[in-house]
Amino acid sequence: MRQVRPNRSxxxxxxxxxxxxxxxxxxxxLRAAIRMYFEDEDELAIHTVASAAYKVLAxxxxxRGLDEVADWHLTSFFYVIRDFRRGTLPSHLTxxxxxxxxxxxxxxxxxISGDTKPEDLAVTVxxxxxxxxxxxxxxxxxxxxxxxxxxxxxxxLDEIDNEALLMQAYCAYRDLTPDELGNEGLVFRIFIGxxxxxxxxxxxxxxxxxxxxxxxxxxxxxxxxxxxVRGLNTA
Numbered sequence: 001m002r003q004v005r006p007n008r009s010x011x012x013x014x015x016x017x018x019x020x021x022x023x024x025x026x027x028x029x030l031r032a033a034i035r036m037y038f039e040d041e042d043e044l045a046i047h048t049v050a051s052a053a054y055k056v057l058a059x060x061x062x063x064r065g066l067d068e069v070a071d072w073h074l075t076s077f078f079y080v081i082r083d084f085r086r087g088t089l090p091s092h093l094t095x096x097x098x099x100x101x102x103x104x105x106x107x108x109x110x111x112i113s114g115d116t117k118p119e120d121l122a123v124t125v126x127x128x129x130x131x132x133x134x135x136x137x138x139x140x141x142x143x144x145x146x147x148x149x150x151x152x153x154x155x156x157l158d159e160i161d162n163e164a165l166l167m168q169a170y171c172a173y174r175d176l177t178p179d180e181l182g183n184e185g186l187v188f189r190i191f192i193g194x195x196x197x198x199x200x201x202x203x204x205x206x207x208x209x210x211x212x213x214x215x216x217x218x219x220x221x222x223x224x225x226x227x228x229v230r231g232l233n234t235a
Contacts, residue, residue: 022056023176029053030169031184037162038187038226044144046162051141054169060176067125068172069133074123075171078116081107086114090196167192183232191225 020028033050036042058068083089084103093099112121125133143155170188173181180186190206194214216224 022060026053026056026060027173027179027181029056030166030173031182033162033169034166034181034184034188035226035229037166038191038222038229040222043157043160043162047140047160047165048144050162050165050169051138054165054172055138055141057169057172057176061172064176066175067130069130070123070125071171071175072133072168073125074118074121077106077110078112078118078121081110081112082114082116085112092196163192183229187225187229187232191221194221 029049030053033046033053036046036049061068061071080089080093080103084107089103093103140155140160143150143153166188170181170185173179173185180189186206190209190213193206193210194216213221213224
């Protein structure tokens with residue numbers, strides 16, 4: 001009988017598999033979701049990819065002793081109250097009397113000044129609040145993944161807020177690493193900043209670019225940002 005010798009080159013290829021970490025996988029998903037968002041691709045596809053990245057990032061934060069839900073609650077009011085104290089809230093917020101009444105009430109209760117930093121505060125949330133948060137946050141993603149329990153369910157498209165989801169995932173990523181999330185993360189941060197150009201971010205070195213993009217009609221900003229990302233990635 002003929003003896004078949006093992007092919008060493010094939011064995012070497014099998015042994016040298018490419019592996020990817022959870023953080024690197026989430027980074028690739030999130031960067032892809034941002035590109036899709038700028039290109040106005042299908043909102044359901046964007047949501048699926050961004051949600052997958054966000055859940056991995058939240059799990060990685062938990063493994064490091066960080067609480068994504070608590071961080072979200074802190075972020076949801078911290079910057080508003082800090083900028084209220086600084087007098088730098090954008091005009092579209094200060095013109096809303098009901099909102100400003102809420103802000104003033106919260107500012108009176110919380111020890112947040114114009115110089116306070118997020119790390120100066122600690123927020124804890126109950127187990128019930130955590131469950132409610134993830135039930136609400138995963139509602140659309142679960143609809144898009146499963147049909148075993150609710151095959152006749154329907155999804156209101158106007159409830160999908162991919163921009164908010166991308167922002168939360170971006171912040172969760174930055175909680176884990178100082179990396180800017182590549183060109184996609186950099187341009188996305190500028191894109192968000194351009195929505196409120198009157199609020200100067202003093203620790204941010206791209207305020208000039210924020211101002212320039214804010215001068216572009218809002219309907220054209222996403223397309224412009226997509227063009228910028230493509231240019232940076234091919235440079």
